[in-house]
């Protein structure tokens with residue numbers, strides 16, 4: 001049975017890269033609780049393939065900033081972006097000193113790859129399973145530290161907040177809802193892929209962090225900018241396994257059913273154009289051909305190279321009887337990343353006192369309207385570090401403990417799962433790559449029409465997730481309606 005202290009100095013919601021790196025960077029005299037609603041390693045981080053973009057040489061900072069601005073359609077917060085690029089190298093070194101490995105050549109120099117939007121090779125990686133390696137290293141490092149308690153299968157339902165100061169969290173533990181107190185809470189809950197039928201995201205990505213933060217008044221920003229990744233494996237029975245952009249970075253070419261390499265007709269960077277451009281081109285090209293398949297071709301690359309550089313992708317494709325050494329890989333764009341989220345300042349603080357956000361759940365503004373490949377893991381460590389540094393020097397406030405328990409009642413929630421499927425369908429049909437005001441308004445009406453009982457009597461995890469998903473879907477749709485012209489990943493049909 002999971003035991004929970006009544007109070008900690010810091011509570012971190014999420015055991016992905018953002019949560020675990022924050023925990024590692026906090027002073028050892030702080031008592032830290034890290035919770036995850038699933039297994040500790042079930043996260044988007046664990047699925048990351050391509051790597052982490054990083055610039056060590058100050059002479060190259062400018063080009064990393066410029067590439068990110070171009071890819072983000074200049075909607076980026078340039079000051080925060082400079083912080084991310086300039087502090088990236090020291091945080092990657094910190095990650096390595098915690099025990100995380102990246103691929104190196106025989107002399108021990110980091111091997112660098114390239115992905116969409118990058119004008120040069122600057123992405124450190126561990127084969128095509130970079131995220132798994134990061135989580136392995138960070139979990140092992142956290143387990144070594146006496147001040148960090150890692151708890152799995154604990155679902156945070158709400159934040160406790162009084163007078164604009166966060167006081168702790170409510171969480172489901174041992175089939176009841178308990179309050180656990182801390183004057184510093186870090187939301188590191190990741191993305192929103194669960195709002196869509198087809199996503200590369202892990203099952204935990206049900207937008208909880210944005211919802212629980214916004215419900216107590218934390219501001220959100222850029223909610224209309226949802227990223228769709230151009231190349232997920234197009235096999236209808238699969239949860240859309242990602243074919244990393246690094247595959248195109250290493251020479252992969254997109255082809256239509258006729259075998260034509262069509263990207264040169266859409267963008268000067270061809271297959272390595274920004275993700276929003278490539279996704280749009282794939283849909284347009286497929287439509288032009290009467291909904292035909294689009295493929296990724298690596299058959300011109302050497303067999304040994306493919307097997308060594310992309311072992312995980314190679315094996316996954318083989319399990320679908322696709323031998324990427326000689327066969328084309330059918331691909332399709334699916335939901336992948338959320339640029340928007342809880343609005344933070346340059347040190348990860350939200351507008352609620354004591355409440356921080358970092359990682360995919362946060363909107364620091366670095367990505368603009370379209371995230372550049374491999375900048376997400378970089379953003380997570382740079383701003384997690386800043387969050388930890390701020391908490392380390394902050395005044396310690398002892399929270400007022402008021403214990404309360406509430407039993408879980410599942411009986412009236414049998415429909416939550418069905419409602420979730422309905423919601424995903426609405427978002428996939430009407431709030432996908434191409435948008436129109438009419439369609440967005442219709443989507444809002446459909447969600448209202450679902451008539452979901454959101455009263456507190458439904459308090460299972462599934463019901464809380466549904467409540468969060470509905471809340472965040474509406475935020476996305478309203479932000480999309482408000483932005484009347486195309487920008488980055490927000491594409492108005494016909495523009």
Ligand SMILES: Cc1cc2nc3c(=O)[nH]c(=O)nc-3n(C[C@H](O)[C@H](O)[C@H](O)COP(=O)(O)OP(=O)(O)OC[C@H]3O[C@@H](n4cnc5c(N)ncnc54)[C@H](O)[C@@H]3O)c2cc1C
Nearest residue numbers: 014015016018037044045050051156190359360374376377
């Ligand atoms: C397939 C895939 C490949 C990717 N490849 C790359 C790449 O190569 N490079 C790159 O930079 N980015 C990549 N990304 C994006 C990147 O991996 C993510 O943006 C990043 O890992 C997010 O980290 P995070 O710590 O914010 O969230 P996550 O790693 O998703 O962790 C979220 C944590 O929050 C917990 N949680 C959520 N809600 C609750 C709740 N209510 N209560 C308790 N716990 C909760 C979860 O259980 C989980 O532990 C990829 C993403 C995917 C899906």
